[in-house]
Amino acid sequence: MEAERARHWQEAWARAGLSTGQRIPGRGKFYALNAYPGTSGFLHVGHLRGYVYPDALHRYHRMLGEQVLFPFGIHASGLPAVTYAQKVKDREEQTVRQLSEEGVPKDEWSRLEDPETAARFLGESYRRVLRSIGVLVDEATYLTTVDEDYRAFIRWQFHALQAAGGLVQGAYFASVCPVCGPVAVDPSETDLSSGGTAEVVRFTTVPYRLDDGRILLTATLRPETVYGVTNLWVAPGEVLVVWHHGEHSYLVSRTAAARLVEQHGGRVGHPVPASELVGRNVAVPLRGGLVPILESALVDEKVGTGVVMSVPAHAPADAAALAELPEATRAPLGAPPVLLEVSPDATLTASERELTGGTGTPAERALRAMGVRGRTDAAALTEATERLYRLEFVRGTMTVADLRGVPVREARDRVVQRLTAEGSCFELQEFSIPVLCRNGHEVVIRRVPDQWFLRYSDPAWKASTRQIVDRLRTSPSEYGRELQGILDWFQDRPCTRRGRWLGTPFPLDPDWVIEPIADSTFYMAYFVVRRFVATGRLTTAQLTDAFFEFVFRGTGPGEPSVDRALQEEVRTEFLYWYPLDYNIGGKEHKRVHFPVFLYTHALLLPPELAPRGIFVNGWITGATGGKLSKKEIGGKRGIQVPTMRDALHRWGPDPLRLYHVVAASPAQDVEWDSDVVDSAAERLRDVERLAQETRGDGDGPPELDAWLLTTMHRTVAAVRSAYDATDLRSAAELTYVTIPSILRRYYARGGAPGRATDRVGRAWVRLLSPITPHLAEEVGAGRVEGLVAAAPFPAADEFPLVEAAEVREAYLDRVEEDLRAVLRPAAERGERPPAEVVFFVAEPWKAEVERWLREGLARGETPTVREVVDRGAAHPEVAAHRTEVAKYVQRVLPLLRSEPPEGPKALDELAALRAADAYLVRRLGFQSVRVLRESEAESMDPRNRRERARPGRPAFYFVRPDEAPAGG
């Protein structure tokens, strides 16, 4: 459909005010929204998925006669807009290209160098996209999270969270650029120039005391192995420095000293060449005893503290380094102590068992298993290390000192506690790979002592959140289970940050800005208020804490400057739309946004206002699997993904909408495929034609019409239950695939457009509306009063239910299938179709016998021929066919086992076949059809086929074209 036609309908919906849901007391409502988008750039076709689902649901509910609220806003908070503005400023290639494609005049670009302006600008572009594909959002709700009224709301939200005990201050390790301030380290690298995939490594430092009182600080991931230390390692030529902390002086590498100062304070002192220390002894903590300091190139001064505690029995690298030493150095160290054992082979997986074969210390076995050739065989050594660490951590049990029998994972915590009690045990965090800020500075991990957190670990708060999850409807349903697991490990989250990003200043301490996830957990409630602000009935100044307390929680006197009646009205409005029916969002929200959204509702509102549902949709992915990458968008036709603009031009809104619904189940990711959109477009053309053709005023054959209407009854019921279960894909399949095939069958069976198809057509038009609203209006014009989008959704009861008609069609289906099965081999050999087919309909006694047999099988018995014959003696009709009964039982009994237990429904087969003769003739190419009772057909059945007849499965005999027509 051309864009102009689409716009015509979009304007008609707008004029009719369809998108503005009104509170109508007593009338049902549906309130769902899409987790609002961030502002990192223009929307592309993949984003549509997240809007098509909610729009279809809202349209469905609107047609059910419910009042709907579908708000829309944009999430300007955080860094995306800042980054985007920076890209504009840098005139970054991709960004500039998009701006020209979107037709933004060059003299406006400089305006977009301001983050807030950029965010609003992008927001407007999103609104245009939504309108252009027919998504009906309530325009009055539109907001950005940097609007003043929204900020007032967020201030209240944090005061309320504070009052409810949801906030706490504590220490936190943050990634910061020493120059630019806090940065996010994540693979999207919004803030970074490299290192986004870095992981944070948490070392524990273990102190080793020299006889002069100075302390060598080693860093380890496995503090429990302190019991197996044989020596310390320093790098050849390394220069350590003194780190002064408290009353102690520690020796560490220069990089480590800098990190320790960031994370634990203190100051860096004078350098100390490591060579001075080599050969001296240090005291081992906890275990006691002295071990020597040795040199090895295995030490990397950039990692940890630049001093390594050597545990050769359990660390493959240490074992390899040790093996390089001259015998004279090595011998005095003695045999490396083994300090833990892993559970017996039987409980290990194959890959774990691989590590444990052979003899020697665990480290030696791992080296052998991985085929490590020496200390410099880095890849194999890393593999051996990681696998052995994992194995021992998961399966190991300590065998030393008073930790005997303690699982390693537990022993580690205990050792840390003991070391901490003795002092000089620090947590040292660093990145696994270097991380560089956009401006080229190295990002470090800094301890922030007074970070604000939301107390998501609080047991009571967590418990009330769980209660919401217990009652929550989720799509997919597994997500409900997953959520419980997510809550298990959900910990406190920092909710503020210092530094440059967009957001609301933290009301309890304006030095901080609220973090973007924390300011988007409760906005569903604010949208209701926003409508009053948008229409000028409330001003931002009136949005005080007192006002919100009253509106959202019904407590307190309210805001004195606001008219009491108005305040009551806002409160009533809030209670009308709440609770939220669905929060709909992409799968990226599963672990953060959705949980905190539930948390906040659990704390601020009573359970009866808790959210009712969460709907998770998958992504549209590019050929590379991940989210659509930039280079995949806007490329040439075909393989790559078209821009929003191109897509609309090429297909129009409805094929895109249908594509997003049918391409996969909602939760599935789906790889973008233009061909599938093409075929969706084809299908819609087909649907349009078929729907137009349904007009008519004649009557078809009554049985056939009955079947058509009955089938529609079933289909409409199925469509409604699919929508009710938010199963849009099934709804679409029924609407766009099943209904066309029903109509085709109707025509094939001899029906013609008439009153019956007209009824189907008028309902179908309305069924089309939620997913392809423009098409529905095109086809519905003149057939549905007013706009289709505002018409009532069809009800199953609009169509009569005639079971006999269904039974008959199912019977004919089965007969046709049998005929085809038999005719196929002959047709494949190129033979002409038979001249005539003669049907033999089973005698009633067969039905009786089958019924007896089924009864027996249902009881778990296997009826014998004798039993049936005996029982038949008392039944005149069966008795009359005594000889045939035995044979019939033998033939049919095995078949019955694999058939459905109910058996075929009663039906006048003779009449059904006779009424369908013209159809069968046309369909299968016979010249004539004859239908007879089994008992009256002897002369017509030279091959004796009539015995085969069963209830519901007539026997038949084909008369070849060259055979003389049988007599009678």
Add this chain to the structure above:
RNA sequence: GCAGGGGUGGCCCAGCUUGGUCAAAGGCGCCAGGUUGAGGUCCUGGUCUCGUAGGAGUUCGUGAGUUCAAAUCUCACCCCCUGCACCA
């Protein structure tokens, strides 16, 4: 490792909760026939193997089990994806 998801016919994707009507929906691709100026659209049929009468055999990651009956239930194993934390 833990948690969640998944492995279905040439491909994509349903079905699995509530075992039977499942040789398994739908789409794509492919084959044949009809329509057509046309290898395009549309319509009809076919598309695991065998079979000159509606039948039989072998299939839903692998192996075992429960059952009269398993793609569907149970157990074990193999493989793949995602997340594991502050990132929107």
